[in-house]
Amino acid sequence: MAAACALSRKTAAAPQMEAGLGRRRKSSDGGSPPSPGCSSNGQCWEHEEVERPLYRQRLSPREEERLENEHFWKIINAFNYYGTNIHERVNRTEKQFISLPANQQKLLPQFLSHLEKIRKCIDHNQQILQAIVNDCMHMFENKEYADDGNTIMPASTFDMDKLKSTIKQFIRDWSEDGKAERDSCYQPIINEVKKYFPKEKCDVSKINVLVPGAGLGRLAWEIANQGYSCQGNEWSLFMLFSSNFVLNRCSQVNSFKLYPWIHQFSNNRRSADQIRPIHFPDVNPHDLLSGVNLSMTAGDFQEIYTERSMWDCIATCFFIDTAHNVVDYIDTIWKILKPGGIWINLGPLLYHFENLANEISIELSYEDIKNVVLQYGFCFEEEKESVLTTYTVNDLSMMKYYYECVFFVVRKPE
Numbered sequence: 001m002a003a004a005c006a007l008s009r010k011t012a013a014a015p016q017m018e019a020g021l022g023r024r025r026k027s028s029d030g031g032s033p034p035s036p037g038c039s040s041n042g043q044c045w046e047h048e049e050v051e052r053p054l055y056r057q058r059l060s061p062r063e064e065e066r067l068e069n070e071h072f073w074k075i076i077n078a079f080n081y082y083g084t085n086i087h088e089r090v091n092r093t094e095k096q097f098i099s100l101p102a103n104q105q106k107l108l109p110q111f112l113s114h115l116e117k118i119r120k121c122i123d124h125n126q127q128i129l130q131a132i133v134n135d136c137m138h139m140f141e142n143k144e145y146a147d148d149g150n151t152i153m154p155a156s157t158f159d160m161d162k163l164k165s166t167i168k169q170f171i172r173d174w175s176e177d178g179k180a181e182r183d184s185c186y187q188p189i190i191n192e193v194k195k196y197f198p199k200e201k202c203d204v205s206k207i208n209v210l211v212p213g214a215g216l217g218r219l220a221w222e223i224a225n226q227g228y229s230c231q232g233n234e235w236s237l238f239m240l241f242s243s244n245f246v247l248n249r250c251s252q253v254n255s256f257k258l259y260p261w262i263h264q265f266s267n268n269r270r271s272a273d274q275i276r277p278i279h280f281p282d283v284n285p286h287d288l289l290s291g292v293n294l295s296m297t298a299g300d301f302q303e304i305y306t307e308r309s310m311w312d313c314i315a316t317c318f319f320i321d322t323a324h325n326v327v328d329y330i331d332t333i334w335k336i337l338k339p340g341g342i343w344i345n346l347g348p349l350l351y352h353f354e355n356l357a358n359e360i361s362i363e364l365s366y367e368d369i370k371n372v373v374l375q376y377g378f379c380f381e382e383e384k385e386s387v388l389t390t391y392t393v394n395d396l397s398m399m400k401y402y403y404e405c406v407f408f409v410v411r412k413p414e
């Protein structure tokens, strides 16, 4: 049965979120992190999604409110500016092609018509992005954003890169094309939730599962779809706007499409690969059992979740390396898990703040993390040091990144 009420609820913003979304954001023009791809030291940033926090500083509530509004409109602006930005990129390519000697141009009769096709894909993506941010001012339960009537301004390269990553996240979370990736990243986690909280032994609707860094929400949705009470938490407005769109406004399988690969001009075997669409959502997000409890909170995991012994299970997927200091994450997880509760983790250690000037970043090896986890008192139930996964991989690309993720299940003793 469709559980419209579970999903039609607005994205719930925890009280702390009002501070979290604005106060801790830095102007994205101030020294961007590496774009997806590889930085000069060979470090790969394919899953860089972090909106960068400010140094924690005390601001008046008014100043916080102002910064939060500014941040909100900056991200909306990025969604609106997308088309202009990507068209400029294509125009540059066209200009360069036209500057080639005529005999060389003649060798490539399809080149310009391919660019025309890309232009159509850009316009389509722009329409979807506009649909995503339509009504976003009203998506939070405890916060409204007044329309500021801003005209569209050029957005930073940093924000454009994040928007392109968010578009790719639709593949991972909500398309048939992302199934293999979900099978390798989400399924092991779902299996453990089911194993430690089996339907035969407990009322799963009373088991509270938290998914910090929930991205576009598919893992949280899948856990809720098994009957558990699940809350996703996310601080990126790029992600929150998009998950709100899928979870609350999509109700027909594969009724939308996006062209996530048009931004990739290198490593295409065939031109057609660049302009192939993905369709979403591959499931109807409203098809949850009635009474199932699924919610999303907006804001910084560490600021929102301070209540002790609240959660039966915490599931982190490609998340712990988003920390400035992963020990802080472990500390929060320890405190908010119930005694006897389970923490399931899968992901690499691609520290998001490494190489960012003026950002604290404590990069621990897995060995060090494990030692810290043990010293907190967690007991290891399961551990695999090399689970092969990808993150928003382009299956047809001539270049792909693979991760050998660590996977563990630990228990906080009773």
Ligand SMILES: C[S@@+](CC[C@H](N)C(=O)[O-])C[C@H]1O[C@@H](n2cnc3c(N)ncnc32)[C@H](O)[C@@H]1O
Pocket: 047, 048, 049, 050, 051, 172, 185, 212, 213, 214, 215, 216, 233, 234, 235, 236, 239, 299, 300, 301, 302, 317, 318, 319, 322, 323
């Ligand atoms: C690499 S993505 C993983 C998303 C998702 N779990 C997946 O596997 O596809 C990490 C996510 O964590 C979010 N994030 C980073 N730091 C966070 C924080 N302190 N609180 C909440 N979310 C955070 C980012 O915005 C991003 O969406």
